[in-house]
Amino acid sequence: xxxxxxxxxxxxxxxxxxxxxxxxxxxxxxxxxxxxxxxxxxxxxxxxxxxxxxxxxxxxxxxxxxxxxxxxxxxxxxxxxxxxxxxxxxxxxxxxxxxxxxxxxxxxxxxxxxxxxxxxxxxxxxxxxxxxxxxxxxxxxxxxxxxxxxxxxxxxxxxxxxxxxxxxxxxxxxxxxxxxxxxxxxxxxxxxxxxxxxxxxxxxxxxxxxxxxxxxxxxxxxxxxxxxxxxxxxxxxxxxxxxxxxxxxxxxxxxxxxxxxxxxxxxxxxxxxxxxxxxxxxxxxxxxxxxxxxxxxxxxxxxxxxxxxxxxxxxxxxxxxxxxxxxxxxxxxxxxxxxxxxxxxxxxxxxxxxxxxxxxxxxxxxxxxxxxxxxxxxxxxxxxxxxxxxxxx
Amino acid sequence: xxxxxxxxxxxxxxxxxxxxxxxxxxxxxxxxxxxxxxxxxxxxxxxxxxxxxxxxxxxxxxxxxxxxxxxxxxxxxxxxxxxxxxxxxxxxxxxxxxxxxxxxxxxxxxxxxxxxxxxxxxxxxxxxxxxxxxxxxxxxxxxxxxxxxxxxxxxxxxx
Amino acid sequence: xxxxxxxxxxxxxxxxxxxxxxxxxxxxxxxxxxxxxxxxxxxxxxxxxxxxxxxxxxxxxxxxxxxxxxxxxxxxxxxxxxxxxxxxxxxxxxxxxxxxxxxxxxxxxxxxxxxxxxxxxxxxxxxxxxxxxxxxxxxxxxxxxxxxxxxxxxxxxxxxxxxxxxxxxxxxxxxxxxxxxxxxxxxxxxxxxxxxxxxxxxxxxxxxxxxxxxxxxxxxxxxxxxxxxxxxxxxxxxxxxxxxxxxxxxxxxxxxxxxxxxxxxxxxxxxxxxxxxxxxxxxxxxxxxxxxxxxxxxxxxxxxxxxxxxxxxxxxxxxxxxxx
Amino acid sequence: xxxxxxxxxxxxxxxxxxxxxxxxxxxxxxxxxxxxxxxxxxxxxxxxxxxxxxxxxxxxxxxxxxxxxxxxxxxxxxxxxxxxxxxxxxxxxxxxxxxxxxxxxxxxxxxxxxxxxxxxx
Numbered sequence: 001x002x003x004x005x006x007x008x009x010x011x012x013x014x015x016x017x018x019x020x021x022x023x024x025x026x027x028x029x030x031x032x033x034x035x036x037x038x039x040x041x042x043x044x045x046x047x048x049x050x051x052x053x054x055x056x057x058x059x060x061x062x063x064x065x066x067x068x069x070x071x072x073x074x075x076x077x078x079x080x081x082x083x084x085x086x087x088x089x090x091x092x093x094x095x096x097x098x099x100x101x102x103x104x105x106x107x108x109x110x111x112x113x114x115x116x117x118x119x120x121x122x123x124x125x126x127x128x129x130x131x132x133x134x135x136x137x138x139x140x141x142x143x144x145x146x147x148x149x150x151x152x153x154x155x156x157x158x159x160x161x162x163x164x165x166x167x168x169x170x171x172x173x174x175x176x177x178x179x180x181x182x183x184x185x186x187x188x189x190x191x192x193x194x195x196x197x198x199x200x201x202x203x204x205x206x207x208x209x210x211x212x213x214x215x216x217x218x219x220x221x222x223x224x225x226x227x228x229x230x231x232x233x234x235x236x237x238x239x240x241x242x243x244x245x246x247x248x249x250x251x252x253x254x255x256x257x258x259x260x261x262x263x264x265x266x267x268x269x270x271x272x273x274x275x276x277x278x279x280x281x282x283x284x285x286x287x288x289x290x291x292x293x294x295x296x297x298x299x300x301x302x303x304x305x306x307x308x309x310x311x312x313x314x315x316x317x318x319x320x321x322x323x324x325x326x327x328x329x330x331x332x333x334x335x336x337x338x339x340x341x342x343x344x345x346x347x348x349x350x351x352x353x354x355x356x357x358x359x360x361x362x363x364x365x366x367x368x369x370x371x372x373x374x375x376x377x378x379x380x381x382x383x384x385x386x387x388x389x390x391x392x393x
Numbered sequence: 394x395x396x397x398x399x400x401x402x403x404x405x406x407x408x409x410x411x412x413x414x415x416x417x418x419x420x421x422x423x424x425x426x427x428x429x430x431x432x433x434x435x436x437x438x439x440x441x442x443x444x445x446x447x448x449x450x451x452x453x454x455x456x457x458x459x460x461x462x463x464x465x466x467x468x469x470x471x472x473x474x475x476x477x478x479x480x481x482x483x484x485x486x487x488x489x490x491x492x493x494x495x496x497x498x499x500x501x502x503x504x505x506x507x508x509x510x511x512x513x514x515x516x517x518x519x520x521x522x523x524x525x526x527x528x529x530x531x532x533x534x535x536x537x538x539x540x541x542x543x544x545x546x547x548x549x550x551x552x
Numbered sequence: 553x554x555x556x557x558x559x560x561x562x563x564x565x566x567x568x569x570x571x572x573x574x575x576x577x578x579x580x581x582x583x584x585x586x587x588x589x590x591x592x593x594x595x596x597x598x599x600x601x602x603x604x605x606x607x608x609x610x611x612x613x614x615x616x617x618x619x620x621x622x623x624x625x626x627x628x629x630x631x632x633x634x635x636x637x638x639x640x641x642x643x644x645x646x647x648x649x650x651x652x653x654x655x656x657x658x659x660x661x662x663x664x665x666x667x668x669x670x671x672x673x674x675x676x677x678x679x680x681x682x683x684x685x686x687x688x689x690x691x692x693x694x695x696x697x698x699x700x701x702x703x704x705x706x707x708x709x710x711x712x713x714x715x716x717x718x719x720x721x722x723x724x725x726x727x728x729x730x731x732x733x734x735x736x737x738x739x740x741x742x743x744x745x746x747x748x749x750x751x752x753x754x755x756x757x758x759x760x761x762x763x764x765x766x767x768x769x770x771x772x773x774x775x776x777x778x779x780x781x782x783x784x785x786x787x788x789x790x791x792x793x794x795x796x797x798x799x800x801x802x803x804x805x806x807x808x809x810x811x812x813x814x815x816x817x818x819x820x821x822x823x824x825x826x827x828x829x830x831x832x833x834x835x836x837x838x839x840x841x842x843x844x845x846x847x848x849x850x851x852x853x854x855x856x857x858x859x860x861x862x863x864x865x866x867x868x869x870x871x872x873x874x875x876x
Numbered sequence: 877x878x879x880x881x882x883x884x885x886x887x888x889x890x891x892x893x894x895x896x897x898x899x900x901x902x903x904x905x906x907x908x909x910x911x912x913x914x915x916x917x918x919x920x921x922x923x924x925x926x927x928x929x930x931x932x933x934x935x936x937x938x939x940x941x942x943x944x945x946x947x948x949x950x951x952x953x954x955x956x957x958x959x960x961x962x963x964x965x966x967x968x969x970x971x972x973x974x975x976x977x978x979x980x981x982x983x984x985x986x987x988x989x990x991x992x993x994x995x996x997x
Contacts, residue, residue, distance in 0.1 A: 028844065041521070045505075046531055046538075055929040058965045117760050119751055120840025122883070125591035129892045136904070143908035143981070149965050157970060158906065184878055191752060191840040208444050211494030224445070229469040230419060294420065294447070294463055294471060307450035307461065322448035322498070330494050341684075342843045345760045590883040594891045838879050 028341045045319055052314040053079060053153045053288070061147050063321060066109065069095075069102045070299035071306075072151035075319065077232055078295030078308040079153050082288045089234075090278045091155035096233045097168075097271045098142065098150050100264040104175070105134040106300035107257045107264075110352045111182065114254065117345040118195040123185065130178045137168045155281025165272050172269050179261050186254055196251040200335035200347035203248060212331035213324045214302020215260065216351045218244045219252035226298040240267050250350040257352075287314045299324050301352050325351065398441055398468050406440040407433065411474070422473045427460075427485045433474050434462065434488055442466045449498040451506045453534045458483050458506055462495075483508040505532040559649060567644040567818075569636055576783035577601040582826065583786070583833045590837045601783065605776050613772030616677050624676050628770075628777040631669035635781055638662035639788040643800045644821050645814040647717030654714040659792060660701055663747060666781050667693045670756065673778070674766030685765020688844055689756035692746060695851035696753070700743025702859035703736040706866045707796050716792070720800035730797045735862045737797045739855055741828070744789040745835055748782060752839040755847060787825065790832070794824035903983055908964045910986035911957045911979070911996050918978035919944045920951035924968035932961040933968060933979075936997070944974065955979055959986070959994040 024032040044063055048056050060075045061068045073095055080087055108131040115123035135145050141164050142148035150156050186192060202212060207220040217224060225242040227235040243259030245252040292309035302324025311317040328351040335347050400415045403423070407413065411425030411433060425433045437443050443466035452459045462474040478485060487510040489496040499510045504521050507530035518525065530536060562568055580601040588595025615621055641648055641655040667689055674686025707729040708714055711722035723729060730737045746753035757765040770778055794800060801817030801824075842850070894901065903909065919942050925933040938954035955968075957979075964986065969977040 043531065043538075051929070054927060054967065054971075058929045058963065058967070115840065118840040119754065119758065119760065121751075122591050122837050122879070123840075125593060126882070129592055132892075140904040140906060143904075143906045143966070143983075144964070147965075149908070152970075157966070164906075181878060181882070185882075189840075189879055191842055194842055194846055195840060209493055211446055211492070229465075230471075292452075293417075294450075294473065296447070296471075303447070305448050305463070307448070307452075307463075309452050309454075311454075317454070318450075318452040320448070320450035320452070322450070326497060327448075327494060329497060340843055340845070342755070342758060342761050586887070589887050589891060592886045592889075592892045594893045594895070834880075834883065837883055 023341065023344065025341050030336055030339055030341060030344070032337070045321060048316060048319045050315065052286075053284070053316070056316065057151060057153070058147075058149065060319075061149065061151075064323070065146055066106050067102065067299045067301065067304070068147045069098050069150065070297055070304050071321070072149075073099060073233075074295045074297035074304055074306045075308065076151045076153050077297070078293045078306055079288055079310070079316075080284070081295070082291045082293055082308065082310055083153075083285060085154060085282060085284055087155045087282055088279045089276045090159075091280045092233045093271050093275050094156045094160055094280065095151065096235065096238070097160070097268055097275075098138070098148055099233070100267045100271070101134055101138050101141075101168075102148075103264045103300045104261055104268070105131050105138070106352075107261045108134065110257060110300075110349070111254070113352075114196075114250070114346065114349045115192070117349045118192070120189075120192060123182075123192075126178075127182065130175060133171045133175055137164075137171055140164050140167060152281060152284075154284030155279070157281070159280050160275065165275065169269065169272050172265055172272075176262070176265050179258065179265070183258050186251075186258065193251065195343075195346060196254060197247075197249060199250045199343050200332070200339065200350055201249045202331055202335050206334060207248070207331060210331040210334055211327050212302075212351075213327045214299070215253050215256045216302065216328050216331060218242065219256045220248035221246050224303070226296045226303050230296050232297065234271065235267075238267050238270050240270075250346055253350045287312060288316075301325055302327060398470055403441060403472070407436055416473075419470045420473065421470060422475060424475045427476050427478055430462070430474065430476055431486050431488060431491065434464070434491055437464055437472050437474065438491070441472055442468060443472050446492045446494050446498075447471065449495060449502060451502045451508065451532075453506065453532065455534055456480070458508060458533075460485060460502070460508065462488070478508060484511055486510070487512045489513060504530075506530050507533070562649060563640060568640065572636060572639050572784060572787060573780070576780065576787045577605070579787055579790075579825070579829055580783045583829055583836075586830060586833045587837050590834065605780060608776035608779065609773050611772045611775075613774065614769075616679065616769045618678060619676055619769075623672065625774065627669040627672045627676075628774050628781065631666040632777055632781045632784065634662040634665035635784045635788055639784065639791070641716060642788060642791045643717050643720050643795050643817075644791075645801055645817045647720060651715050651717035656704065656708055656714050656716050656719070656796075659716065659788075660704060663785065663789065663792075664693065664697065666785055667747065669781075670766045670778075673770060673774075674756075677766075677769030679769055681762040681764070682766045682768045684762045685756045685758075685768070688758075688762075689749070689766060691844060692749075692753060692755055692847060695847055696743045696746035696855070699739050699851070699855040699859040700747065702856075702863050703739035703743060704792075704796060706733050706736045706859075706862050709863065709866045710870060716795050716800075720795050720802055723799040724802045724804060724806070728797065728799045733797075733862055733866065735858050737793075739859050739862070740793050740797065741831060741835070742855060744793060744828075745832055747789060748786055748832070750832065751836040752842060753847065754841055755844050758841060786829065786832075790825045790828035791821065793828050794821065798824045798827070800824070901985075903985060905983055907983040908966050908981040909984045910982045911959065911962045911964070911968075912982045913955060913957070913997060914978045914980070915940070915954070916942065917944075917974050917976075918942065918951065918954055919949060919974060920953040920955075921973060922953055922955070923971050923973065924955050924979050927967050927971045929965060929967060930961055930963050932958040954997065957996045958992065959996050960989050960991065962986075 023030050044059060048059055051059060057072050057076065061072045063071045108127045112124040112127035112131070115121070115127070138148060139145050141160060142150050142158060150158060186196075202216070202220045204221040207217045207222045212220070212222070213224070221244055223242060223244055226232075227240075228242055240263045243256050243263060245256045245259075288310040290310060290312045292307070295306045295308060297304045297306075304324055305322045307318070307320035307322075308316055309318040332348055332351050336344060339347060398421075400413060400421060403413045403421050407423060411423045411429070413421055413423045416422045423433065423437075443464035445465050447463040447465055450461050450463070452461070458478045458480060460476050460478065463471055464474070465471045476485070483506070485508060487495075487499060489499055489510070490512075499513065500516065502508050503510060503516055504518060507528060510516065521531070531538070564570065578598075578601075581596065581598050584600070585595040615624070638659045640650050641659050643651070671686040671690045674682040674689065707719055710729070710732065711719040713719060713722070719729075749755075749757055757767055767775070767778065801821040802813075803816065803820060807813040807816050920935070920938070922935045925935050933955045935953040936956045937952065940951045940954070942949060942951045964981055966981050969980040972979055
């Protein structure tokens with residue numbers, strides 16, 4: 001069959017978010033791939049430069065829906081370090097609890113979506129119904145299911161009452177037992193194994209070379225985890241360990257994510273049980289001294305990096321947000337070449353892309369074939385002639 | 394985990410190429426000139442065993458444009474290489490062949506800051522949509538959004 | 553005269569098309585409800601399939617550019633007609649009045665028409681997704697068709713007849729084929745699941761890869777008719793498997809008064825088709841979609857050889873039985 | 877075959893879905909819902925309208941005798957919130973000098989809509 005360009009995206013049922021793959025396929029085999037992302041670039045970095053430290057947090061939080069707490073924590077942690085501000089221990093514990101709960105619900109969400117990509121809708125329904133327990137806990141603690149608004153420069157905005165702590169502790173064992181059931185399901189459910197094993201293989205050298213981050217890299221044996229390499233909040237004194245795997249394919253990433261799920265449940269239980277007493281925030285000064293910092297954080301999808309530069313005023317001079325999915329695009333494009341057309345959604349879902357974070361376009365190894373891009377006005381004109389012209393009813 | 398590299402170990406490795414200072418317990422910042430960025434990166438990769446590029450961040454401090462390459466390795470230290478570029482014709486040799494992930498970050502910085510990376514074939518638009526006017530770089534300090542070009546006009550006056 | 557009137561009633565009214573369409577909608581509802589309950593959801597109300605059908609009929613029919621419209625309209629209707637006529641040869645009460653020697657082959661041939669219609673729709677609608685979907689539909693058909701036919705050929709061999717009704721009568725005297733040929737029963741179920749393009753085998757209509765495969769460009773009444781075809785195929789297919797493997801609408805002990813046997817027969821027909829649909833929907837819930845090349849290896853390596861083994865066993869048993 | 881056993885276990889047990897219009901969604905106590913203003917406690921200091929990230933709080937003229945930290949004072953202004961533009965971040969409640977805050981988020985569902993004139997005073 002001659003080379004066929006199969007446009008998967010930007011509005012494609014597999015990816016609930018606007019990414020466009022112009023896949024050049026020969027029959028079912030993929031030869032080349034153009035990735036076209038930036039469909040919801042909102043200029044958050046420019047907008048953040050016009051807001052003071054109190055009003056910038058709701059904006060930074062809205063970079064991404066699923067990892068909103070990650071963005072506010074990494075930003076607040078950076079600003080506090082620039083201000084040499086030591087936030088109370090209880091606030092650090094609460095931040096860790098919310099961060100790990102967010103990791104749990106993000107990984108459960110991913111497990112469901114990955115199963116849906118291969119048509120196994122039952123696991124999608126089950127994982128998402130178990131995820132409700134985590135969402136309810138977060139809603140009780142922070143007042144909202146998506147944007148928790150827990151963070152503030154100088155600490156945490158809401159305290160955890162003993163009832164909330166007990167309600168959360170009661171839900172954890174149920175969740176743990178459900179996750180054990182998923183572990184055993186992923187290990188011996190035939191269609192899941194057949195569709196996950198050996199797909200989108202990424203060797204350790206390739207993962208390092210193409211800069212993969214988070215579970216995608218750890219599944220290929222790359223032993224990087226910011227929570228242990230550059231410890232922040234209370235990860236240094238909470239007993240947990242980094243989950244890595246060796247087989248580097250979608251199956252390996254699933255095992256790493258489920259392993260991390262178990263670790264996160266352990267961390268949340270530890271933090272909830274010995275939550276120290278004390279204040280939950282410190283009055284932060286209005287302005288931050290001149291300086292710059294690279295604040296790193298382990299978001300559910302990988303290593304999130306904020307480069308923050310302040311110039312003594314109460315506004316940030318520059319915040320450069322590099323999201324984990326952006327770092328994973330190079331490696332996913334490498335995995336996709338000469339795989340099956342049917343595996344694109346699974347491989348792409350394996351890096352758990354969060355498009356609203358990354359909003360960047362990457363064009364990977366497209367040769368010099370000239371590609372005409374229709375710009376918006378031409379599209380509008382063509383639309384007008386086509387549908388509203390007189391002879392067409 | 395091999396032992397973290399110390400400041401003078403870094404200084405001794407890169408005496409002629411740039412100056413280094415210890416910014417934080419596990420951060421070392423090297424400042425160098427745009428011309429020598431490629432060999433600084435190569436030396437940081439081999440001598441300081443940094444195998445991963447975290448990100449390339451760009452900033453505009455009013456006078457000049459700055460580029461900072463952040464690398465890390467199994468020693469868990471972050472080595473940042475900073476360089477300054479003139480505002481009018483910022484040029485820097487590309488590093489996407491040595492560090493493949495740099496391809497994305499360079500394209501992004503080119504779109505938002507207008508820094509030209511020499512030696513790259515496909516420097517097409519990466520962030521902004523196709524019909525964004527040429528050489529308008531939104532993240533520069535001197536660029537202000539002009540309401541006339543908003544899609545669908547301004548959404549109601551923000552009081 | 554009365555006899556031909558009765559035949560007309562048989563074809564059009566009670567066990568014929570009217571009942572068939574309502575039963576198809578009911579079975580679709582049951583299938584979706586059982587699948588939903590297994591996924592811990594509530595599932596649609598009983599009138600949902602009818603509501604879908606009526607709504608789709610009312611929707612605007614969008615003709616894709618440069619498509620050969622007459623064929624595009626005719627294909628769904630041909631598929632529906634084929635499956636409905638196939639249904640008439642399947643015994644509902646007792647043996648069906650239209651039965652003749654060789655109606656099993658006719659029914660199996662008529663069952664393949666919907667897949668061909670899907671391929672035609674996919675290829676005609678000049679859209680990359682549906683073209684790919686159409687090709688996948690045909691490749692999938694080549695894979696499951698051979699074992700499916702062999703699985704249904706084996707009972708005919710053992711019963712020594714080509715008519716479904718006579719196979720049913722044969723089973724009434726001896727044992728049901730599900731006990732005699734369990735491998736054949738399993739392969740027939742897999743074949744039917746693949747023919748209906750349901751989850752382990754919904755590769756042509758892979759929702760997450762190629763939008764909706766051949767169904768992409770179908771809108772309005774075409775989609776309604778094609779959707780009804782797959783429902784009717786569900787009824788006819790499960791009725792065929794019930795008739796051949798589970799003894800159809802009869803029970804081993806003959807029921808004396810004729811009208812009571814019809815009544816019991818009809819009830820047994822409903823029960824057995826429901827049982828087959830229950831198995832199909834639990835297969836649908838329990839598995840994820842496999843790729844077309846994996847289906848190829850599994851199809852030819854395991855399913856085809858198993859069906860050949862089954863036919864060989866039947867031939868051997870026949871030979872021993874006949875000689876003894 | 878844990879999938880099969882789980883499936884048939886679910887088949888017999890009650891489905892998990894909450895039938896929303898019939899059964900009410902349980903809203904936890906700390907839920908940040910509809911924005912409300914407690915008229916007799918607000919001292920009109922317009923801190924909330926300054927702090928609001930979405931700029932949806934405007935101050936309107938409103939004279940009233942108000943008691944604040946056991947002192948009587950005459951208030952001249954009062955906040956007015958565009959209900960459907962409010963992003964419910966709770967910063968106004970956090971920075972309101974009165975205790976408990978005069979402008980706060982009630983813990984009941986704030987309905988959604990597009991009409992720009994819907995305000996809460």
